[in-house]
Amino acid sequence: MKGIDVFGYSFSAIKLRKLRAALTTLGVIIGIAAIVALLSITQGLQATITGQLNQGLSANTLIITPSSGSFGGGGFGGGGLSDASSSGFSLHVTDTTEIVALSPDIETAVAIISRSGYVQTENLNRETTIYGVDFEQYAQVYPTFRTTEGTIPTNPSENQVVVGTNINQPGQNGTIFFNTGDTINITWTNATSGLPVNKTYSANVAGVLERIGGLGIGGPSDTGIYIPIEQAQSFFGTDQCNMIIVTVKNNDNATITSVSNAITSHFSNQVSVISATAVLSLLSSVFSTIQLFLIGIAAISLLVAGIGIMNIMIVSLIERTREIGILKALGMKSRSVLAIFLGESVIIGLIGAIIGIGVGWGLAIVASQVLGSGAFSPGAGGGGGASAFTITPLLTPEVLVGALAFGVGVSVIFALYPAWRASKLKPVDALRYE
Amino acid sequence: MSSKTVPVVEAMNVKKTYMLGKVPVEALRGVNLRVETGDFVSILGPSGSGKSTLLNLIGALDKPTSGTLRIDGIDIAKLNDNQLAELRLRIGFVFQFFNLIPRLTARDNVELPMSIADMNKTERKKRATELLETVGLKERTNHKPAELSGGQQQRVAIARALANNPKFLLLDEPTGNVDSKTASEVLALIQNLNKEQNVSIIMVTHDEKLAHQAKRIIKVFDGEIHSDVVN
Structure with a gap:
């Protein structure tokens, strides 16, 4: 069976149970939206802080x-x-x-x-x-x-x-x-x-x-x-x-390292020498940890969505046992049955991820405006007037591609077991199923 | 027909044993059978006689426990799951309960086996329309099974079975679920396909009256062929 036909068949199965598919997709949307929102806010925050640090601290x-x-x-x-x-x-x-x-x-x-x-x-x-x-x-x-x-x-x-x-x-x-x-x-x-x-x-x-x-x-x-x-x-x-x-x-690494070492040894290791590069790399590693932590939290919701997909696929597999029997009796190979079921999860994952990215981006913009409206303005020490700290959420291509891949990946992984079970059904048994 | 051509079905001492829990049940006890191109055979037997088991074997849905079963000259015992699936593309199945896909239109249902066989969209659409015309459902191509009567659904199922130019049509109680008037129409269609287009037919039924409409009647009883007579 050709890929396009497999996809068409998967799509027709999803279309039949619109509400169920929509609710399953909602799980993916929430997971991806959470990841995208948190990542674009933290990346925006990182860019803002790094930018301001760069202004105040040159590389040399x-x-x-x-x-x-x-x-x-x-x-x-x-x-x-x-x-x-x-x-x-x-x-x-x-x-x-x-x-x-x-x-x-x-x-x-x-x-x-x-x-x-x-x-x-x-x-x-x-x-x-x-x-x-x-x-x-x-x-x-x-x-x-x-x-x-x-x-x-x-x-x-x-x-x-x-x-x-x-x-x-x-x-x-x-x-x-x-x-x-x-x-x-x-x-x-x-x-x-x-x-x-x-x-x-x-x-x-x-x-x-x-x-x-x-x-x-x-x-x-x-x-x-x-x-x-x-x-x-x-x-x-x-x-x-x-x-x-x-x-x-010179602000090359070799000069900075040799000067740092000379100063440290001059003061018998009783001083700390911090370079702009070191501060920025420390900052970057702190942000990486924060991002990983936030992704971890958001990934839990995606995990729940994945379990939802698996659940729905198993229900669908039981409901469609006879249909699988018919398809196999008509000459469909096990791998095409597998592809049909996985195709359904890819469609759910893809739609969920695309909508999730949009929703997440929207949330990030709203959140950054709330944060930037004065509630979070360390720069304005004395008063609540002008905010020196506006966060512009950042949606990098990496986050975009990663969110898509994550949404589709989680959907496919959780659909693997039901799809495999569907593909392994014996046509004789499946046709007999009431 | 001539015995020089490869028989569409050839069974030699075919046995099939099922395990019912821990108890072995012999569903077929050594069946010998030969169906030639152009034949119209009915396999007649009461419930539990082994005729459904034989149907599953002839339909390449299952393998015999022992003996040799050749479909279109191919020993099915030697095939893996993929090869069995490919072989099933050469068999036109018609089920008692129609077994159409409810969400697909009549034409999409007929197109399905062709899509499984990788035929391109334009070609299969054309052929599906022609086949539906052959079975008298030209006006119903865009209707879903729920919008068709039992007889019409069975005609769609026959059109679907013919989609990939099968070596033979394998019918399981084809009139078991339709009224007597529709049953006659469906039977006439089957006879016509056999007579006009030389399509080989194997029809499994418990209905003696229906079985006698075939050219040859094979009676199965207790897992063995009881009689094999030309009508």
Whole structure:
């Protein structure tokens, strides 16, 4: 029997039991829709985060932190109170000179001292992270460290500061609390020894940063304020820094590895060197795990759909035993009977997968709009105004083909047993079946 | 007909034993039979005589336990499932309960064996229409079995049996499920096919009156051929 005729015969059998076929297909639709929706949202999320990380962290950048310390103190806005690792090892501002001397491949090394603190004006009292950096070098490492208002002073006086855009207008809604040239008070609570002591100094706003958005490890933040490194050292009373950002001349893997190794061994393995590539690959592996987990959950619904298909096929096989007997008496081979039954499952799987992809995509769009409407906006630290975190769901060809193959595959696998049983029926017995 | 041609059916000491639980039941106890091209044979016997078993064997639906059974010169004991299926394409089956596929139209039912035999769509559509015309159902080609009377359904079944130009028609109680008027019409059609188109006919029945319409009557009783007479 020709393939097209087998397909036609399978289709006529499905058409006869429309409601049953529709309900069976619904199982596949739900399974595939769940997989497609979850995958396109997570892939969209991954693309968004990776994109934002790429903006804040170029491939030739290395971040050095004390081994047991957390690099979260810098870029993620946490601002640890302790600047030394538990082992007693700490990085110092002066280490930058040693690091630059380690390899000709190293271009610059910028120390960052960061602390949680407050910024105060007449009308504003806002929690922030205070970063002490060398303005000029920091701007070289991070091109996003540029102002929309005022300038970044090249030789800053000790009381000059640059602020993130969410500091002077936290709501991002036009209400500006201070402008360039205004004076603000910067407060830090020293709780490292004895009773907490508040330290405050008045600073002059030299510039307001352009909106950055997203996440940048070690990079500029919309919610941070930047003071000269020398001022940080005296204000915080330390020359220990939280991290040192190093840029290398070439961003090929060999250079990054050799520089990383040189730095690690220079500090006797007491530092962690994180490269952009490593962060991105870590992120990618985290997302892969999340995706696998989500696919696993969604696959359960597809498994249930598969069992439904098997159930319906066995019922169909019993109902059509006599028909199979007739077909075999008319000369149909066992493999054609097998193909007819498998053909029915392919049709169910294919229709289910196609509709499921459409439904899943629709769900992903709706979900991303709900998430992007403000409920999920880590970038807008101070208020619920503008969202810096919009997720655009991604439907890659791999997901598309995979969903189709998965839908059809599951249907066929679960139809194998009933189809095999149908094909093995003896015509004499099948014809006698009432 | 001439005995020089290959007989359509040739049975030599054919036995068939079934296991009924653990008890062996001898359904056929050594049947010898020869049906030539152009014959019109009726196999007559009461219920339980073994005639259905013989029908299944002649229809290549089953294999004998011992003895030799040749269909169109081929020993069916030596065939595997696929080869048996291919052999069945040369046999025109007509069942007592019509056994049409309910969801297919009359024409699609007639096309089915041709589609199984890989004939192309245009050719088989043309032939199905011609066959339905031969059995007098030209106007009913697009009707489904449920929209046809018992006699019409049996005619569709005969047209379907003729689809692949079979070596012989094998009929199982062809008038068992239709009224007497329709039975005469169906019988006339069968006789006509035998007479006009030289189609070999093997008809299995328990109806003595019907059996006597054939050219040759073989009586089966208790798994053996009791008599074989030319009518």
